[in-house]
Structure formats: structure tokens, C-alpha cells
Amino acid sequence: MTADAVTSGAGGAVRTTCPYCGVGCGVLARPLPDGSVEISGDPDHPANFGRLCSKGTALGETLSLDDRLLTPTIGGKTADWNSALGLVARTFSRTIAEHGPDSVAFYVSGQLLTEDYYVANKLMKGFIGSANIDTNSRLCMASTVAGHRRAFGSDTVPGTYEDLELADLVVLVGSNLAWCHPVLYQRLVAAKEERGTKVVVIDPRRTATAEIADLHLALAPGSDIALFNGLLDHLDRAGVIDANYINAHTEGFADALATARATGFDGAVTQTELSAEALSRFYALLAENRKVVTVFSQGVNQSQVGTDKVNAIINCHLATGRIGKPGMGPFSVTGQPNAMGGREVGGLANMLAAHMEIESPAHRRILQTFWQSPRIADRPGLKAVDLFRAVGDGRIKALWIMATNPAVSMPQADTVVEALRACPFVVVSDVTAETDTARHADVLLPAAAWGEKDGTVTNSERRISRQRAFLPPIGEARPDWWIIARVAKLMGFNGFDYGGPADIFQEHAALTTVANNGSRSLDLGGLAHLDNAGYAAFEPTLWPAPASGDNPAGGRQFSEGKFNTPTGRARFVATRVARNEPHRDADRDLILNTGRIRDQWHTMTRTAKAPRLMTHIAEPFVEMHTADAERHGLAPDKLVRVESEHGTMIGRVMITERQRPGSVFAPIHWTDRLSSMARIDAVVTGEPDPVSGQPQLKHTPVSVKPLGETWYGFAVLRQRPKRIAADYWSMAQSRGGWRVEMAGITEPGDWTEWARNLFAIEDDTDLLAVHDVGARRHRFAAFSDDALHAALFIEPQPVSISRGFTSDGLTGNFPSPSDRLRLLAGRPGADQPDPGAIVCSCFEVGANQIIEAIVGGNCLTVEAVGASLSAGTNCGSCRPDIQRIIHERTVKEAV
Ligand code: SF4
16 A cells, blocks of 8 residues: 555645546545645546536535534434434334335435445345335436447446547537536536637537537427437438448447438428528538547436437447547436446446346346345336335335435425325435435434545546545444445344445455456456555556456447447447427426536535535526516516426526527525425426436426515525525525525515514614615614624615625624614625626636626636636636626627
């Protein structure tokens, strides 16, 4: 073991991996004497070479004790580990004895480490004997898994990140890489600057990613298959298909081409609703450039026809032989940090560990023998959507949820909440005490958090990296693998005596070699004998990592044209041509698309703890096109109610030209903890793809109507408010306290009483109030000694004060009456310009400052703005936003 592999830099920073997205950036974490942790990018990690995005950069601010689950609880009361685990083991054993193995289920997460995942899967499939273990990765990339298996015979990503830098043309389909995989996006931007890589963005929205696009195709939602079928037809007609490759290494081309022909160019124009000119340009780019990488993500996967979309893309690469070679290939990027690790150890209900197939008796035999287990699941278990349906109708009677928040993230989330309420026994192991899911748990188990746990994760390019502990576990928190293994032993099962994650990793790596002989590309034979020291020192490694040490072709797969199908040939799939179009009617006349925003992660249990990450976008919003807003009588910044047949969400309308007419967009992140009614997945229908089981999250018919509010409020408070008597509210942590946006349909009779209740103060001794009754404006501030306790601004229109200035009041001093009145003005003085909404969270540079630099300072490039304000010069996540402001401002000036 070399110490440098574990620690690096001055003061011995620990080398670990970011816990957020599938880019899998290396992180240096250095605990400081004051208890804080200094975070920087690992310059030696091959995923990021020292870069981090805004979320990664702020990791040190998310490690606080706030909201942490510190002890096990039973029925909401603190319990010891023995009691809690004993109850879990007894209840699962009894339920299985009475109702059979399929009456219990695990719902796990791409946040788990590979070792945790491995043990959970082993317990469920090998010892309980059911395959009812599924993962939130089902919501993320199950269609890619299914598409890979259909085409390649295995779930193998062919290329590496380097291919994006070697390509002449990168096509991004359904991927807002700039916000969702920012460091990979920055690698692409750098390649474009260096060698002029052409970039095509295919997305109904003009996202931040489109700022670098040479061509943006805002196709009709659900028309991707027609687009790529049309492309296959065009490539054939243009004579750029590789007949030698097709003949030597594939099967099924004739059928796929016949299906593509049925669409043809005209069909593609009709289905995508793109202009013939735009489509011709796209097809010509694909014909002219051999080095093409097609990156795809949730916009492809989260669809009722997601698997066909994946195969329509792969078909085009197979037909041209553009796969497994430098700068070429279809490339799926995963949302979660360890979606790939979960796929490797059988975390999906239809897979076995080590990429073995549950339908194969031989594979089941191999696994049962290796585990020496009493039984083995012999058919696929329930996939996420069906799993929660089974919880709801009583087929699942005991459910264990690990490291995820399905009460927010599952489609038809209100139905999932009902199912959790009805389930006789719900166990939740998590880091956070009060998630929307945890409140329905009979038993809560405190899991070790990032920074406290040890293990491995695999990123989107198949690179395995270590997550290393650099802090002791808080309270009684334990690693997930330890919790699962203890329950397994208490249920009477052998085979779970692990001394630590290194033992589990060894077992996982050894399993990948059993009866493999090159038939499965996941081969970790070279890592099967890592001892504790070797595991501690483990360097980021691409798989396969066979015992022979061979990993030719720069780690690319299928470079020899040999695939993992029974014939060794890749399979074309004839993909359906019908556009996937859910029924709209006069009322639900808009299509809801959902996704991430730049600075937040999943259900915000961690990123919401970092005040600077809450400054970019602080409340839930609904983005819609100007024409739709006019048609629906909506004005900017008003509140809207988004409704489907399943649920309702309330958010602030954001009217832009970036949204495709007929579609609206809302972010996935907000929970009942942070907003009154913003769980967008309560609205989403989520019908699953019949092949992959992945639900459709981007295509729900909805109505968007005004909330009908008559007043608006904005407040800052030192303490999180306990109750907000408003029809809409949304809160965010700020430096020194909380900031809250509010609105109501009817005005309260006494605003002073209302303010006192919000501020949780008994009397008005320190309450300063300014009223303009005629204008329906009221302002309040409460002080404790010279410090601001809380302030409230009520207006009949959306409150137009400086959020930054007012929030900063929580960290200031207000000794004199004039200081206090200045705060109630809600704006800095003329000598202190308002920075506006924060764009660069690293240097806290606001939109007004950037506009001033463009207009007043003639800064017309991102670099010039950076030189003037430093904005965009640290993590770089805001650079597309700065580019967008420059673009919009220069267009405006030109007009
Ligand atoms: Fe983390 Fe950002 Fe890297 Fe993703 S791109 S792994 S969120 S630092």
C-alpha cells in the first residue's frame, strides 16, 4: 500500500469520490481542526483531473449534523441496534414463513456503494429466495441496460470519457450535460475549443447545454425513434454504412433497415416536427463525420419507449461500425454515482450478480454454488413501479427502503405514500431523519453518510473508484453493508461474516470470474485477491480488469467486433416508428417534462444544506413558452397549479423562449419538507416501458392554471418556521437562517398577528412594522438585542426586494432605528448595487452584475466576464448561464 494512493497533498487530504452524479469525480477531502472539511478536485483522478462542479465544490458545506438520523428508532422512539435489527429480522422471517419469499421486498438506491448493493442482493436473491429487490436506478437508466443487453448481449458501455474528446462530432440526446454532468460537459467544451468538435443537442428544451451547440434540434417530445430511424435510412442511402462490419459482426440489419425505411426522411420530418432543412443538416453531419459519439441520458431513458430509443441510437452506430474505436460509440451517462455498480452486482430485479441472467438455469446454478445459498430466485422480481403497486395492494407486506426517498421520487408519488401508509411493516435506512419517506417507517436505521463510509463506486465509463472515510460515523450510524449483514445473520443465514468492505469487494470480484471464460465482459479477476492494504490503496480502474491484466484498446469494449451474444454478433433491433404521444385534451393540453437543475441533487436532503447552492434557483418553478403563457393568461412570477389525473404541484411560473410551445418543465427536487406542494412526481403518470420497466417521467399531459393568489410574501428568519399559514410557501436555507417565499388566496384579517405567528414571538416588544394599508403593503422586522430575528415583506404583487440583501440581514447588526428601517427598505443603498439573482455560486456573482459587465464593461465573452468579475473561473458550472445572459443581452441590444 502506498500512502499517496489514499492521501494526497499538504495535510494529507483523503482521496475519495463525489457522491452525486455518474461522472464520478475524484475528490480530495481534508478535515480541518475546526471541524470543517476542505474540499478540492483530485488532479490525479482520470474522470475530472482536478475539476469539480458547483455541487462537488460545496460538499464540505453539506456535512453538518442538521437533520441527521443519529440512532435507530422503533415506532418513532429511540431504540438500540439489537432491538431494531432483531425486530427487522423477526418480522421479515415471520412474513416469509407465513406468506412466502415474494411477500417481502427491498427498494435500494444508486447512492449505495457496490459493497452495500452486493450484500443486499445476495440476501434477497440467494437466501430469502425472491428477486424482489429493485433500485431507484430503475428510474434512471434501466432502458439503457435493456438496450445494451438486446444489442450487445451484456450491459456494457462501449466507450470511455476520452472518446468525447477524440470525437469530431458529439450528439447529445435528451441530456442536459451542462447541468446534470457538469465536469464531463466541461471536458467537452475544452475539446471543442481545442479541436473544433461539432456539437448537436437534441432536446425539446433549449437547455444550458445548447449554448455550445452548432445545431439544436427541438424535436417533438417522444419522436426520437423516428429521428434515428430516419437517420439509419439516410446513412444507408448516402452510402456510409459499413457493409463489411455489418456482415462480419452483426445480425438483424435487414429488418432494422426495413423498419427505418418505413419512416424515411419524410416520416422523420412529420414525426419530429423539425424543419426539413434542420433534419438534412443533422443527417449530413452524421454522414460526413466518422468519429461520432452519441451521448444519451434521462431524456432517452425515462420514456415508455426508452429501450427502443436506445436501440435506435445503437443501430446507427452498428450500421456504420462506429463503436469500440477512439472517438466513436453510443455513450449512456448515468444519473447516480453508483448506478453502474448496482448494475454490476444485480441490484435490478431482473438481473443476477456479476452480469449473470436470472432466466439462465446455468447462471443461477453458478451463483447458488458460489454463495452456498439455500435457494436462488428463479424468476425476475417486481420492478420499481410494480413493486410499489404490490405494496399498495397488500402483496408486499414487509418493505425495506435503503438510501432513497420514493415518497418524492417515484411517479404517482401520492399513491406511493398511500402504499407506504398501508404497508404493515416499513423499514428505512438512511442518513437523514426526516425525509418524506422516513415519516412512514416503522423502523428507522441510521446509515453512515458520505465521508463516513468506505467502499467502491463505478462511474459512467466503467471506472471503479474508492469512496473513503475521512470522518468518524456520527452518533450510532453504521455502514449499510453492516446493517444488512447483521439482519441476514439474525435471520439465521450463513455467508455474511464480513470483516469489512474489502472482504465483500473480493467476493464480488471473484464471482465475476466464475465460469466466465470471456462470455461476460464484467471480469474483475485482477482485483479478486486485493487484500485490505491493496483495497485501501486501490486506484481508479476501468473494468474489465481480468487476472491477465489485459485491457487493450484504451479500455474500450467491442473493439474487435466481438459481442456477448450467443453468436458473438451484435444485434440490430427493428425499432417502432410510432411517436410516443400521450393523450392530451382541451383541459390537459400541455406536456410536462421533468428534470434536474444545476445546483441541486435528487430530493435535496444534502444540497439544500449548502446556502450557496440555494441561491441559483431557490424555489420550485414551472417553465413555459411565452405563447402558452399568453394563451393561459399567465404573467411572469405568478403562481400556477400544475395538475394531472394523479396529482397537483404548485410552483412559480417562469416564462421563456427556451421552452418548446406545448411543453412545460418542472424540477424534480422539491419535497414537502421544503415547499407546500411541489413534489412534481406526484403529478407524473410514469407508465413503464414494457421492456425495461423504466417509467416515463418526461411526458405527462397536464393543465397549468393560475393559483389565484391575491398576496405575496417574502420572509427571512433565524429559525426554520414551524407553521406557515399560506396557500403556497417554499423555504431555503440561507447564511444565518432561512428564507421563505409565500403567497395566499385570501388575506388574513390581521397582518401583525400573522407576522407574530410566523416569527414565533410572544409580543411585539421588538417588532418593527411599517404599513401602507391602501397599497396593501406591510413590512415587519423583529430584533433580539441588535440582531435580526426575522423580517417579513407583504405585497399585492410578487415581492420585488433584494433577496440577497435581506437574507444577509440575518448575519448583520442593527443597533439604531435608522439601520432597522434601512433593512425594511429591502434594498441596499444607492452606493451598494443589488447583485441580483446569484448566477456564480462560487464567487456569489449575480445576474445584475453580469449584465452591468456586458452592457457597461463591454464584456461580450464568458472569459471577459470572468476576467472582470471572477464569475465562472472556479468550478465553471455557471459558464453556460453566463453565456446565455450574454446571448440574450446582445440579442436584446441588437433589437
Ligand atoms: Fe460530483 Fe459534479 Fe463531478 Fe458530478 S460533475 S461527480 S456532481 S463534482
